[in-house]
Amino acid sequence: MKRTIVAMPGDGIGKVVLPEAIRVLSAAGFEAEYVNGDIGWEFWCSEGNPLPQRTIDLLAEHRIGLFGAITSKPKNKAAEELDPSLRENGYVYYSPIVSMRQHFDLDICIRPCRTFPNNPLNFIRKSADGGFEEPVVDTVVFRQNTQGLYAGVEWTNPPRQVREALDTHPRFAAFRDVPGEDLAVSTRIFTREYCRRIVTAAFEYARQFGYRSVTVCEKPNVIRETSGMMEAEAAAVARDFPDIQLWSTNIDAQMMWLTKNPEDYGVIVAGNMFGDIVSDGFAGLVGGLGFACSANIGRDVAVFEPTHGSAPKYETLAPSIVNPIAMVLSACMMLDHIGEKERADRIRSAITAVIDEGAVRSYDMIKLAGGPDVIARGAATTQQITDAIIAKL
Ligand code: IPM
Ligand code: MG
Numbered sequence: 001m002k003r004t005i006v007a008m009p010g011d012g013i014g015k016v017v018l019p020e021a022i023r024v025l026s027a028a029g030f031e032a033e034y035v036n037g038d039i040g041w042e043f044w045c046s047e048g049n050p051l052p053q054r055t056i057d058l059l060a061e062h063r064i065g066l067f068g069a070i071t072s073k074p075k076n077k078a079a080e081e082l083d084p085s086l087r088e089n090g091y092v093y094y095s096p097i098v099s100m101r102q103h104f105d106l107d108i109c110i111r112p113c114r115t116f117p118n119n120p121l122n123f124i125r126k127s128a129d130g131g132f133e134e135p136v137v138d139t140v141v142f143r144q145n146t147q148g149l150y151a152g153v154e155w156t157n158p159p160r161q162v163r164e165a166l167d168t169h170p171r172f173a174a175f176r177d178v179p180g181e182d183l184a185v186s187t188r189i190f191t192r193e194y195c196r197r198i199v200t201a202a203f204e205y206a207r208q209f210g211y212r213s214v215t216v217c218e219k220p221n222v223i224r225e226t227s228g229m230m231e232a233e234a235a236a237v238a239r240d241f242p243d244i245q246l247w248s249t250n251i252d253a254q255m256m257w258l259t260k261n262p263e264d265y266g267v268i269v270a271g272n273m274f275g276d277i278v279s280d281g282f283a284g285l286v287g288g289l290g291f292a293c294s295a296n297i298g299r300d301v302a303v304f305e306p307t308h309g310s311a312p313k314y315e316t317l318a319p320s321i322v323n324p325i326a327m328v329l330s331a332c333m334m335l336d337h338i339g340e341k342e343r344a345d346r347i348r349s350a351i352t353a354v355i356d357e358g359a360v361r362s363y364d365m366i367k368l369a370g371g372p373d374v375i376a377r378g379a380a381t382t383q384q385i386t387d388a389i390i391a392k393l
Contacts, residue, residue: 003338006058006065008037008303010096012310014068016320017327020386021066024328027390028343030335035062039096040310041071045081048091051099059104064338065303066331069310070097094152097305101145102152106296106303107194108201109145109275110333113282113292114138116355120365123285125259135263139282140211142202142267143275145296147194148226150272154186190226190271195233202269203241211266214238215247217254217278218270230271255281283307290323290362293330295337304334314370320382321374323362325351328389350392360388 007022009015022034037055044050050070059065073081078093100106115122115137127133155162157180166172166185175183202214216234218227231248238246249257251274257264258281270278283292289308296303306326314322328351335344354360363370363379375381380388 003032003064004062005032005034005334006037006055006062007034008039008055008065009068010310011040011042011071012069012312012315013308013320013322014040014070014310015315016068016322016382017306017324018066018068020324020382021327021331023386024347024389024393025331025335027393028347030340030343034066037065039067039070039100041073041081044078044093044096046083048082048086048089050093051096051103056100056103059100059301059303063301064334065100065301066334067097067100067303067305068327069306069308070095071310071312098150098152100303101296102150104298104301104303105146106298106301107144107146107197108295108297109141109143110201110205110295110297111141111143111275111279111283111292111307112139112329112333113141113279113286115286116291116352118356118358119287119291120358120361120367121287121291123259123262135261137262137282137285139262139265140205140209140267141275141279141282142198142205142269143279144190144194144198144230144269144271145275146272147190148272149186149188151187151189153189154184156184157181158183158185188223188226188271188273190229192229192233195230196237199230199234199237199269202267203237203244206244206267207241211244213245213247213265214241214267214269215249215254215265216270217249217251217268217274219250219252219274220248221250226271230269234269251277254278258282258285279307288364290326290364291329292326293333295330295333297337302334302337304330304337306330317372319375321363321370321379322382323364324382324386325355325362325389328386346393347389350389353392354385354388360384 009018037058072095124132124134206214218230220227220231292307294307332344332347360380363374368374
């Protein structure tokens with residue numbers, strides 16, 4: 001039976017890289033039907049909803065989505081770009097990828113950050129003898145994907161009942177006299193069940209793929225309640241995994257250790273915001289967002305996406321210069337998820353070979369700033385990178 005995949009290119013370079021990933025999937029012999037899902041800025045502007053109900057229906061039906069990228073803008077900017085006929089209708093812009101994660105309860109986010117041999121963008125550091133060393137990074141970040149600071153429970157000028165509730169906390173005394181319009185509150189809500197789910201997913205992954213440690217990366221010394229709950233659940237779950245060490249780091253220290261000893265970290269697990277931060281940090285060590293893939297997995301639906309943004313300034317460059325590898329690696333995570341791991345491994349090997357050989361490289365891999373001139377200066381086009389991967393298959 002042929003699978004149906006909901007293909008959601010989104011904005012900007014999402015429209016460029018998603019078709020490339022589909023080209024690689026087909027070349028690897030993966031047979032599927034792709035239905036287009038509308039998502040992104042243009043639907044915000046024209047319909048007041050960047051994640052239309054028809055796209056939600058498609059995902060509910062087919063359960064597997066490939067997603068490109070979206071443009072997100074702050075509240076006021078979004079309101080300005082809304083179609084004039086829709087203004088005053090009370091539409092509020094929310095990032096559609098965040099909405100999608102929440103709507104389908106895609107609470108487990110997996111972000112592997114692995115060094116490809118011979119990638120000129122790999123992190124290097126000075127060694128004791130004055131030379132350089134290139135640590136091999138093999139870290140997989142598990143990010144709680146629906147709660148915390150992303151839950152969207154926030155106000156400027158909170159309603160009276162909220163102020164009263166906050167006032168029951170002795171520490172709110174410091175804010176008691178601040179006028180409502182000068183007071184902004186964003187809540188960080190964790191639940192035990194979801195802490196447990198993300199930590200369990202992290203440990204199971206570590207066991208399945210032979211990682212020696214799981215590091216919970218939070219800030220329990222200051223954010224005692226939410227980070228504290230994540231830590232407590234990690235300790236509880238760890239008891240069922242005596243073969244795997246549980247480490248704990250604070251997010252700030254972890255960002256410092258990124259460049260000191262990144263090779264020491266296997267699986268990392270964190271709440272939503274810290275997972276967002278630490279996954280970009282590790283991605284930077286292995287080539288940056290052009291190589292950073294991710295999976296958003298819920299009980300029923302799963303969506304796979306590169307972690308890069310929509311890079312609107314590159315959307316219209318012809319030929320395109322953006323690196324499709326993050327998107328292709330995300331498609332591989334989709335294959336892993338639906339039981340096509342061998343095919344995924346074959347594509348990953350092809351990518352590894354292309355990078356290692358070094359004949360076909362994106363502009364950033366040859367240390368150029370992005371722009372229309374990079375092709376003339378030796379950078380490969382997006383399509384050439386895809387072609388090279390396909391040739392290795
Ligand atoms: C990510 C991105 C998103 C996030 C943005 C685009 C809303 O940074 O997937 O990491 O913050 O989750
Ligand atoms: Mg991010």
